[in-house]
Amino acid sequence: MQSRLSGACERRVVKSLITLKPFVHSPKEKKPKHCSTCGSLATLEAYFDVGDSVTMIEKYCDVCSKKIPYGT
Numbered sequence: 001m002q003s004r005l006s007g008a009c010e011r012r013v014v015k016s017l018i019t020l021k022p023f024v025h026s027p028k029e030k031k032p033k034h035c036s037t038c039g040s041l042a043t044l045e046a047y048f049d050v051g052d053s054v055t056m057i058e059k060y061c062d063v064c065s066k067k068i069p070y071g072t
């Protein structure tokens with residue numbers, strides 16, 4: 001039996017990028033935040049509007065912030 005993947009991305013939530021802000025690690029923060037995509041040290045926070053007045057924040061590194069698959 002063959003399984004066929006459509007290749008479409010799974011998108012349960014429509015996210016739209018609101019803004020990107022530089023992310024600074026606070027000295028009080030013991031655990032460094034990591035990029036949600038590749039796991040490197042995060043340098044940017046991405047704010048997404050996910051509907052219902054909910055804002056979601058994800059951390060990204062420099063590299064991944066350039067290829068955030070939402071918005072622009």
Ligand SMILES: [Zn+2]
Nearest residue numbers: 035038061064
């Ligand atoms: Zn990354």
